[in-house]
Amino acid sequence: MKFGILGAGPAGLYAAILIKRSYPSATIKIFEQNPSDATWGFGVVFSDQALSFLTKDDPQTADLIEPYMEKWSEVNVTHQNETVVIDGVGFSSIGRLQLLQLLQKRAAEYDVVPVYNKKIENLAVFDDCDIVIGADGINSVVRAEAPDEFDERFSIIRNWFCWYGTNRSFDCLTQTFVETEYGFFNAHHYRYTPKLSTFIVECDENTFENVGFAELSEAESQNICESVFQEILQDASLVANHSIWRQFPVLNNRIWYRDNRVLIGDALHTAHYSIGSGTRLAMEDAIALVQALKESEFDYAKAFPKFQSERQATLRKITDASFNSGKWYEQFATHMSLPPCKFALSYIMRSGRISAEKLHGMSPKFAAELEARGIQIE
Numbered sequence: 001m002k003f004g005i006l007g008a009g010p011a012g013l014y015a016a017i018l019i020k021r022s023y024p025s026a027t028i029k030i031f032e033q034n035p036s037d038a039t040w041g042f043g044v045v046f047s048d049q050a051l052s053f054l055t056k057d058d059p060q061t062a063d064l065i066e067p068y069m070e071k072w073s074e075v076n077v078t079h080q081n082e083t084v085v086i087d088g089v090g091f092s093s094i095g096r097l098q099l100l101q102l103l104q105k106r107a108a109e110y111d112v113v114p115v116y117n118k119k120i121e122n123l124a125v126f127d128d129c130d131i132v133i134g135a136d137g138i139n140s141v142v143r144a145e146a147p148d149e150f151d152e153r154f155s156i157i158r159n160w161f162c163w164y165g166t167n168r169s170f171d172c173l174t175q176t177f178v179e180t181e182y183g184f185f186n187a188h189h190y191r192y193t194p195k196l197s198t199f200i201v202e203c204d205e206n207t208f209e210n211v212g213f214a215e216l217s218e219a220e221s222q223n224i225c226e227s228v229f230q231e232i233l234q235d236a237s238l239v240a241n242h243s244i245w246r247q248f249p250v251l252n253n254r255i256w257y258r259d260n261r262v263l264i265g266d267a268l269h270t271a272h273y274s275i276g277s278g279t280r281l282a283m284e285d286a287i288a289l290v291q292a293l294k295e296s297e298f299d300y301a302k303a304f305p306k307f308q309s310e311r312q313a314t315l316r317k318i319t320d321a322s323f324n325s326g327k328w329y330e331q332f333a334t335h336m337s338l339p340p341c342k343f344a345l346s347y348i349m350r351s352g353r354i355s356a357e358k359l360h361g362m363s364p365k366f367a368a369e370l371e372a373r374g375i376q377i378e
Ligand SMILES: Cc1cc2nc3c(=O)[nH]c(=O)nc-3n(C[C@H](O)[C@H](O)[C@H](O)COP(=O)(O)OP(=O)(O)OC[C@H]3O[C@@H](n4cnc5c(N)ncnc54)[C@H](O)[C@@H]3O)c2cc1C
Pocket: 006, 007, 008, 009, 010, 011, 012, 031, 032, 033, 034, 041, 043, 044, 045, 046, 118, 119, 120, 121, 135, 136, 137, 138, 139, 140, 141, 161, 163, 200, 264, 265, 266, 267, 271, 273, 276, 277, 278, 279, 280, 282
């Protein structure tokens, strides 16, 4: 049986690994437009239970990735120059390129080597394939060939963001909010190696226009961001990697497959980076898809509807939470009128998935601090 996979990001690579693991005689061709040692962005975080979604079924891959992860168990929210620590919020992180290279290594153990530097414009290259997996990210060619049939839905989170890195390490995931003469800025920053950190700068539409970011060069934008966050960057500078201003696209598809083609990962749905789940969801999609294929003896006509019906509800919970979180960020300038502790509470409750009871259990120190300050959790 022949599989065609478009995209060697986390979704495509992991799908290839899982297919070969359960169907060793399968032939797989994967095309990837980038070189094997290039990627955009810096580190990515995994929320909550980190790699627990892998450990039970695929300990080899989990064990390979685990040593490269940075971990912490609290989030710092800095607002009005005060840092509020929210305990009990576990995250782990890894460099995106590091993760891809580990998955490439694992795929090579199954003799799967993607064809790199090969941008696919149409799907004729997969004409000889029995099953085609669109793991080609937000601008998916597989989806673009039939957007109506996949019933794609797009919207945007209106804030602007720019993904930088920095050669400074931070103790944990930190959300820094700053008011400037131009307006309001936020940075999501966390280390992904002992010495390097992701540093995503975000601002609302008014601030973006006030600065005139749209007219500035990449270097000029970077200078402004460095001066806005000088206090936390200290002597470090920002590092760019295709760091351009963008608005986050929210994508969902009502239908996940068409004939012998199926979508997974960002080609199928996006999850706002503020909840750190896109990579995990992409890999979980691969797990669910290959499971459905296995249970249907690789008959895609049975497997694809099964994949969608069994995965949809779980996925929806996370994408809804991510949408709520993105919407909270759209309003962060308004929330900044709150004093630091109340602001941190608003931040941690933003996705709608944490009740007062859950917060007490998850973050006892933070809950106690709120109580001591007479702040009700609601
Ligand atoms: C600012 C920002 C921060 C983020 N932070 C996090 C985070 O902290 N944690 C997290 O889990 N997720 C995060 N994400 C999301 C995460 O990056 C994605 O959800 C994840 O990469 C999805 O994996 P994927 O394999 O589906 O798609 P991608 O990683 O986009 O991979 C798709 C691959 O397909 C290739 N491709 C596309 N079109 C073609 C073509 N025509 N021909 C050949 N190749 C093609 C691309 O080059 C790419 O390598 C963040 C996203 C952004 C924008």
